[in-house]
Amino acid sequence: MCHDAEQSFNKIGPNIAALPPKRSIFSFYMMAAIYKMCYFLRIFSQTLLSMQPIQMADAVKCSVSIGSVVESQWRELVFKDSxxxxxxFLERSLVSNAEELQSEIADFVLELQKNSSPNTKWVVDYLRNTRVIYTIEVASLQDMQIAQRLQTEIWLKVNGILQSDIEGFRDELGYLVVASETTLQGVQRVALLKDERWVRFSINTADEIQRRSFLAGEVPMGIAIHAIG
Structure with a gap:
């Protein structure tokens, strides 16, 4: 795994263990991003709601080790199979408490501003009001399905927008709003902001016209609209 986790720990429950804090997970995130060692999924939330480790362990059928606790709230978790x-690995970080996290959001904003999608301003505004970042680090694509399930479970609990290094950004309803152009694939539920209203529909990314239209910020001709509002 791309995270250097402690091997021994003290059990404090059937699915939860306590790990002595070693190093900040954040340093591993940065190193992994540079060397492309891991994949990352994130939830950017504007609330301070949280989810208990035991709930997450039950949802993804894994055991959980608690890496560190800050002000009685878990901060770092390690998920293991049977x-x-x-x-x-999962990290819950309060943006206001860490300059490096504010810098991370600034980096996302910088990259988004290079994107031609009309949705980028909405995402940027959301990020700038983010209070908590949940970051899931997974080393293998084989475990991506479980990581996505964990991301969804947390998202349903805390609300927010979703981000994936593979897909891009999804809004609060789970629609893809800013896509990663090089890895966009499959049938996707997408949304475009038009005249301050969301137009929601699905595209087949294998259809080049549908794909290019969405990436250009246009609703493809003849497409079925899910909702407007």
Whole structure:
């Protein structure tokens, strides 16, 4: 795994363990991003709602080790399968408490501003009002499905927008609003902001016209609209 986790820990529950804090997960996020060692999924939330580790463990059928606690709230979790193999790591970070996280959001904003999608301003505005970032780190695509399930479970609890290094950004209803052009694939539920209203529809990214239209900020001709508002 791309995260250097402690191997020994003290059990404090059937699916939860306590790990002595070692190093900030954030340093591993930065190193992994540079060397492309891991994949990342994030939830950017404007609320301070949280989810208990035992709830997450039950949702994804994994055991959980608590890496560190800040002000009585968990900050770092390690998820393992039934063979105690490390599958993914989760960090919950308050943006206001860390300059590096504010810098991380600034980096996302900088990249988004290079994107021609009309949705980027909405995403940028949302990021600038983010209070908590949940970051899931997964080393193998084989574990991506479980990581996505964890991301969804947290998202349903805390609200917010979703981000994936593979897909891009999804809005509060789960529609893709800013896509990663190089890895966009499959049938996708997408949304475009038109005249301050969301137009929601689905595209087949294998259809070049539908794909290019969405990336250009246009609703493809003849497409069925899910909702406007």
């Amino acid at each position: 063979n105690q193999k490390e599958m993914m």
